[in-house]
Amino acid sequence: MAPPSRSRRAGITMVDAATWWCSFVLVAFTLMGTFTDNSFTDEPDAVRRNHLFINRPCDEIYVVTEGETLHTISDKCGDPYIIERNPHIHDPDDVFPGLVIMINPSNHRKLLE
Numbered sequence: 001m002a003p004p005s006r007s008r009r010a011g012i013t014m015v016d017a018a019t020w021w022c023s024f025v026l027v028a029f030t031l032m033g034t035f036t037d038n039s040f041t042d043e044p045d046a047v048r049r050n051h052l053f054i055n056r057p058c059d060e061i062y063v064v065t066e067g068e069t070l071h072t073i074s075d076k077c078g079d080p081y082i083i084e085r086n087p088h089i090h091d092p093d094d095v096f097p098g099l100v101i102m103i104n105p106s107n108h109r110k111l112l113e
Helices: 006-034 045-052 070-077 108-112
Strands: 061-063 100-102
Touching: none
Parallel strands: none
Antiparallel strands: 061 100
């Protein structure tokens, strides 16, 4: 077999360089994306998340976030009957982040303001 020609080796070298450059750009964009979510603040995630949605009305399907209790959710959404509508909650003190509950949202917060 004959050795590859000089122009073919140059083409392969250019393809290798382009591949490495694209890989570098992809890694750079990925790293930039990880730092754009305000991860340099001292506030906990729950505080930042609740700050963004403080005036947002509660939906019928509610996902509990860190630091919330059934009492705070009830006050926030205006639904005092959360336990009655969620038979999967056996202990009101056993509420954890990520728990999905059904609520009957009302305009209770707007009346208080």
